[in-house]
Amino acid sequence: MGWTLVVTPGQALFHEGDRADRVFTLTNGCVKLYKLLPDGRRQVTGFLFPGDFLGVSVFDEHAFTAEALGECQLCWFPRSRFDRYVETQPAMERELYRAAAHELAAAQQQLVLLGRKTAAERLASFVLELADKASRSPERAGRFVDLPMSRSDIADYLGITKETVSRALSLFKSQRLIRLETLNRIEILDAEGLKDVADGGLEF
Template identity: 65%
Template sequence: MSYIPRGPLTDLPTGHPCADCPVRPVTICRTQTPEVLAALRGLGTMQRLQEGQTVFHEGDPARRVFMLTYGSLKIYTLLLDGRRQVTGFMFPGDFLGVAVEGEYAFTIEALEGSELWWFSRDAFTRFVDQNPSIERELYHLSAHELAAAQQQMVLLGRKTAAERLASFFFELLERQERAGTGEGQILDLPMNRLDIADYLGLTKETVSRMLAELRSRGLIRLAAQNRVEVLDHAGLIDLAQGSGGNG
């Protein structure tokens, strides 16, 4: 779901503008030198978003790239018959907006109050050309996104409804663990039931039924409307991998 660099975190001198950035350990900035980070920050502009506000729409000219530093976003596209397909969610540290063509291929909308840094696409491209370390991170990011797209095809094409929901929760837990955020086995879900349904290729009613099923199996507990506690981590993994029975 999200790419998190695995290289060592670069030490920054006291007073560096990026020294206190809470998301630096999980961004493409992680392994960059202080000089590269300072130059990159100088290219960027901070933008705050309200819940429901769009970053860009499908078909808009691809003039900017973005790095999310706070909050969460959803990515979606509209099918020809008007139905919506949510293709992913973005969390702090994620990079977005890289487009092969001259237009964005999807719409991105804030799930909650969020904050991001944006960069002119042309200026960022020149910066990448001058800094191979950034280019390497973007290459790994692209490889990760390709693998994630392949996993999503398997999820939508082969897994049962219960397996899809278990996989979704497992992906969120993995992201949380790698980023060192969250509260153990607690998942706070900024997306609503319909967003989850449109991501998993299900109906909202089916998502609600599958939540009840996972709860009845003792895998999860609904601590609140949008807060899930995973009670049986191993059982959730088994179900996500298709070895936990039918749903």
């Protein structure tokens, strides 16, 4: 029902502007999506986890680059085949719409983060977002949150620098909100406290 594809860490599945002629489902590993400005500034628009779909688009060209974070395994189809399949399945059309609406709502939430939150609020929101995603997956649940991406990737997702990410993490450690089990794995010690930080602290 499709072809299997294995990509190495850092390898791009496709670039912004490439012809969108394949659709993927991520079976193993994580992927980052980003857009670049002409001078190299980068905005990460999202991260994908096992089970996520990729490359479905109503446009001819991809609007962003997709790059493997670690080693990834994917399953892909030609887009033409996918489109033909969708046309025969009215329920699928609806499902695509629902998925796009969810992505749109998430993007609008991210607009608030990028437009109006402080560095600490951004990082707290990010940790909780990952924790929330993990809690829905059977296996990855619990107080621990994996960070499969680098500090730079987090920074480019949150619209800050990698140094500011480090400093905010250190701040949270000193406040006993989190603990770094390893460099890429956070233990949440105080989810409530983190939530308070994420939405602007307790002001009144």
